[in-house]
Each structure stands twice: as C-alpha cells, then as structure tokens.
Amino acid sequence: MSAPSCSPPEEELLEGESAEASLDLDISRRTFVKAATILSAGAATGIPRIATAEDARLAAASEPKTISITLRINGKSEPLTLDTRTTLLDALREHLELTGSKKGCDHGQCGACTVLIDGRRVNRCLTLAAVADGAEITTIEGLAQGDSLSPMQAAFLEHDAFQCGYCTPGQICSATALLEEQKHGALSTVSFETGNLSNPQLTDDEIRERMSGNICRCAAYPNIVAAVRAVERANA
Numbered sequence: 001m002s003a004p005s006c007s008p009p010e011e012e013l014l015e016g017e018s019a020e021a022s023l024d025l026d027i028s029r030r031t032f033v034k035a036a037t038i039l040s041a042g043a044a045t046g047i048p049r050i051a052t053a054e055d056a057r058l059a060a061a062s063e064p065k066t067i068s069i070t071l072r073i074n075g076k077s078e079p080l081t082l083d084t085r086t087t088l089l090d091a092l093r094e095h096l097e098l099t100g101s102k103k104g105c106d107h108g109q110c111g112a113c114t115v116l117i118d119g120r121r122v123n124r125c126l127t128l129a130a131v132a133d134g135a136e137i138t139t140i141e142g143l144a145q146g147d148s149l150s151p152m153q154a155a156f157l158e159h160d161a162f163q164c165g166y167c168t169p170g171q172i173c174s175a176t177a178l179l180e181e182q183k184h185g186a187l188s189t190v191s192f193e194t195g196n197l198s199n200p201q202l203t204d205d206e207i208r209e210r211m212s213g214n215i216c217r218c219a220a221y222p223n224i225v226a227a228v229r230a231v232e233r234a235n236a
C-alpha cells in the first residue's frame with residue numbers, strides 16, 4: 001500500500017504548467033492583438049497626430065519664453081528679463097519690490113492693483129508687463145515728492161478715507177487720474193444721465209461713478225468721495 005502523496009502527480013503538474021503556459025500565451029496574444037488594434041485605429045483616425053500636437057503644447061507650456069524689456073517706473077528705467085506671460089502687477093511686486101499697489105482679485109474686478117500708465121489708470125493684473133515696455137508708469141510710490149505727500153494722498157489722510165488700507169493705493173492712483181480725466185472733459189454714465197455733457201461738474205454722483213472700478217471692502221466710500229471732492233475744489 002503506498003502512502004498518499006501530498007504533491008500532485010507529475011502528469012497533473014505538467015498539465016497545470018502547460019495550462020498556465022497556454023494562458024500566458026493567450027493573454028500575450030490578446031494583449032498583442034489589442035495593442036495592434038489600438039495602434040492601427042490610431043493611425044487611421046489621426047490619434048498619433050493629436051498626441052504629437054498635445055506633446056508640443058505641453059513642451060511649450062513647460063518651457064516659458066522670456067522677453068527683455070525696460071519699464072519706466074516713477075521716472076526710473078528698470079531693465080527686466082521676464083516670462084512673456086508676466087503681468088505688470090507681478091513684474092512690479094515680485095521683481096521690483098514695488099508692493100504699494102495690491103493684488104486683490106487678480107481678475108480686473110477690484111481695482112486694488114491700479115497704477116497710471118502714461119497718465120491713464122490701468123488694472124495692472126490684466127496688463128502684460130511686455131505691453132508697458134517703454135511707457136511711463138506711475139505707482140503709488142511715485143506720487144509723493146520725497147517726504148511730501150501728493151494732494152490726493154494728503155486728502156485721504158485728512159478725510160480718514162480708509163480703514164484697513166488694502167484698497168487705498170489703488171483708490172489714490174485712480175482718484176489722481178480721475179481729476180486729470182475730468183480736466184480733459186471725459187464723460188461718465190452720470191454725465192449722460194444728467195445731460196451734463198459739456199465739462200460736467202464733479203458732483204458726488206460723478207465721483208462715485210468714476211471711482212466705481214475701485215472696490216473698498218471696508219466701505220470707506222463716503223470719506224473717499226469727500227477726499228476726492230476736497231482736492232477737486234482746492235484745484236478749482
């Protein structure tokens with residue numbers, strides 16, 4: 001009588017191995033056929049071309065292009081080499097440490113980043129630095145003359161036209177340009193609504209409308225209007 005064996009008989013082993021081998025072969029054959037089908041379908045439908053374009057796009061995105069420009073800021077020339085996608089806001093804050101004006105929304109909605117370019121107010125979060133190459137840029141840091149505040153800065157202080165101050169540099173730049181625009185006869189929606197189309201007076205409604213691109217989350221609006229009105233009357 002022979003003792004029961006724990007191991008499968010040799011033929012079973014061989015059968016099992018050959019079944020595994022055949023399974024492997026089957027999987028390999030199926031994998032091969034599937035891969036070949038995908039590749040041939042890709043060749044027929046143009047998928048490889050799309051993949052190539054996508055690769056090129058990714059490569060372009062990962063290899064930023066740079067540009068050399070000279071920004072004229074507060075009377076000084078500042079040569080810079082920047083990624084072409086750099087906004088004026090980031091160029092001034094991150095590369096030149098001019099952090100007076102602020103990044104609020106970064107979407108052109110709050111006015112915290114306002115500066116003057118050739119005397120006109122601009123949201124610099126929406127302006128590429130390259131576009132300002134060679135233009136005269138005035139930031140809040142450039143409004144004062146040494147230790148003397150500009151009239152608008154002094155009026156904001158005098159009329160307590162801020163609380164946290166985050167929006168204030170943008171408000172002051174905007175208000176400074178507003179007075180120049182009004183001097184040159186620029187009109188607002190209020191001018192059209194009131195019919196004052198010939199050199200409209202800077203009423204409180206006009207000031208509110210013309211400053212509406214600058215949001216103040218502390219709601220210092222009445223005092224901002226008072227500050228702007230005070231400078232306008234002092235200039236009259």
Ligand code: FES
Binds near residue numbers: 103104106108112
């Ligand atoms: S940060 Fe530019 S408009 Fe808000």
Ligand code: FES
Binds near residue numbers: 216
């Ligand atoms: S003073 Fe705080 S947001 Fe205007």
